[in-house]
Amino acid sequence: MKKRILTGLFFVLFAIICSLSAYSQERHDTTSVSGQGETKKKFDASAFILDHVADSHEWHILTKQNGETVAIYLPVILYSKEKGLDLFSSRKLAHGHIYKGYKLEEEGDLKGKIVTINEEGIINEEHLPLDFSMTKAVIGMLFAAIVGLWLFLSLAHSYKKTGISHPKGIQSFLEPVVLFIRDDIAIPNLGEHKYEKYMPYLLSAFFFILINNLFGLIPFPPPFGANVTGNIAVTFTLAFFTFVIIQFSGNKAYWKHIFAAPGVPIWLLPVMIPVELIGIISKPFALMIRLFANITAGHIIVLSLICLIFIFDSLAIAPVSVFFVIFMDCLELLVAFLQAYIFTLLSALFIGMAVPEHH
Amino acid sequence: MEPISFAAVGAGLAVIGAGLGIGRIGGSAMDAIARQPEAYSKIQLAMIIAAALIEGAALFAIVIALIK
Numbered sequence: 291m292k293k294r295i296l297t298g299l300f301f302v303l304f305a306i307i308c309s310l311s312a313y314s315q316e317r318h319d320t321t322s323v324s325g326q327g328e329t330k331k332k333f334d335a336s337a338f339i340l341d342h343v344a345d346s347h348e349w350h351i352l353t354k355q356n357g358e359t360v361a362i363y364l365p366v367i368l369y370s371k372e373k374g375l376d377l378f379s380s381r382k383l384a385h386g387h388i389y390k391g392y393k394l395e396e397e398g399d400l401k402g403k404i405v406t407i408n409e410e411g412i413i414n415e416e417h418l419p420l421d422f423s424m425t426k427a428v429i430g431m432l433f434a435a436i437v438g439l440w441l442f443l444s445l446a447h448s449y450k451k452t453g454i455s456h457p458k459g460i461q462s463f464l465e466p467v468v469l470f471i472r473d474d475i476a477i478p479n480l481g482e483h484k485y486e487k488y489m490p491y492l493l494s495a496f497f498f499i500l501i502n503n504l505f506g507l508i509p510f511p512p513p514f515g516a517n518v519t520g521n522i523a524v525t526f527t528l529a530f531f532t533f534v535i536i537q538f539s540g541n542k543a544y545w546k547h548i549f550a551a552p553g554v555p556i557w558l559l560p561v562m563i564p565v566e567l568i569g570i571i572s573k574p575f576a577l578m579i580r581l582f583a584n585i586t587a588g589h590i591i592v593l594s595l596i597c598l599i600f601i602f603d604s605l606a607i608a609p610v611s612v613f614f615v616i617f618m619d620c621l622e623l624l625v626a627f628l629q630a631y632i633f634t635l636l637s638a639l640f641i642g643m644a645v646p647e648h649h
Numbered sequence: 650m651e652p653i654s655f656a657a658v659g660a661g662l663a664v665i666g667a668g669l670g671i672g673r674i675g676g677s678a679m680d681a682i683a684r685q686p687e688a689y690s691k692i693q694l695a696m697i698i699a700a701a702l703i704e705g706a707a708l709f710a711i712v713i714a715l716i717k
Contacts, residue, residue, distance in 0.1 A: 579708070579709055580702075583705070583708030583711060584705070584708060
């Protein structure tokens with residue numbers, strides 16, 4: 291029953307995406323055509339790469355020769371105190387158009403953000419509307435979440451049907467991984483009595499990061515290829531969850547270690563306490579930056595190698611470039627697994643340090 | 650000639666640091682495996698984890714270089 295609901299959810303999400311389907315856009319501004327004429331714009335590699343790595347309100351598929359873009363325009367959901375809730379397709383804001391007093395900035399400090407603009411054309415730079423849109427990363431995340439849920443609910447369902455017997459099907463693939471997380475990450479760090487409380491979080495974090503990393507490597511079709519874990523807001527949230535769990539499960543011994551570590555002379559305490567407090571913040575902070583930088587760096591490398599073809603503007607570079615891209619993709623595959631493992635391992639380590647077993 | 654981009658120089662220095670660190674870890678791992686071939690999988694696991702952590706530190710620097 292649950293599997294059916296999930297399959298239904300998946301198709302609903304897919305149908306929503308298709309119905310905001312690929313619109314082919316006519317060239318609206320005829321004034322700029324006369325200016326450019328036939329000059330080919332020089333290929334700007336860094337802008338291309340950074341645009342692909344960053345989040346965006348539309349899913350750009352391709353740009354045809356005559357300048358038309360084929361893209362999937364994702365819904366924009368905005369909330370601001372003055373105007374309330376607004377929901378519309380980002381097609382209305384494409385190419386710098388102004389719709390209902392909103393404008394998508396394309397250059398400058400606020401690039402990529404939606405601002406409110408009143409009739410005189412003055413942009414309110416202090417109060418941007420709250421942007422709850424379903425951007426590329428949100429769709430990618432939801433897709434990965436649905437795939438993960440489907441995998442694990444099937445796993446649970448097959449356990450219910452056949453009991454604890456020899457694994458077959460999806461079990462034989464997922465069970466060793468789950469056992470690996472339990473035996474090599476959870477139990478050594480959290481102790482044998484307390485690890486069960488934290489297993490759901492560790493498993494969720496591991497598989498969420500892994501699935502999103504892997505889907506980010508697949509460029510095509512649309513719900514793949516969204517750079518989710520390379521988005522610093524996503525990794526910030528994951529690190530924040532770890533931070534919250536650490537603080538809420540810290541027992542008295544943990545706080546004693548921070549504020550009055552045993553064996554520290556009193557005159558050293560004013561130095562140790564700020565250091566320990568910074569340590570509380572810096573450990574999840576490092577988790578966040580590590581995951582973000584590894585995944586984003588991998589994407590940037592692959593995109594740069596492909597851009598080589600366009601920078602040199604010759605087809606002869608293509609075999610070399612594609613060979614390097616394949617090699618880098620294998621490395622990226624390793625990094626995907628490794629980063630998920632490291633995030634989970636370090637989370638378990640930090641949580642374990644907060645619930646120390648007494649010697 | 651374009652002026653020097655210090656961000657790129659900084660990123661290059663960070664990669665030197667990462668390369669040296671991970672090279673040393675790889676070297677020690679090789680020595681350890683040579684001394685005790687049975688412990689190969691444990692040593693390899695520890696080496697990969699240490700390499701990932703060092704690379705995390707180097708990527709801090711690259712992120713700062715990217716921001717500039």
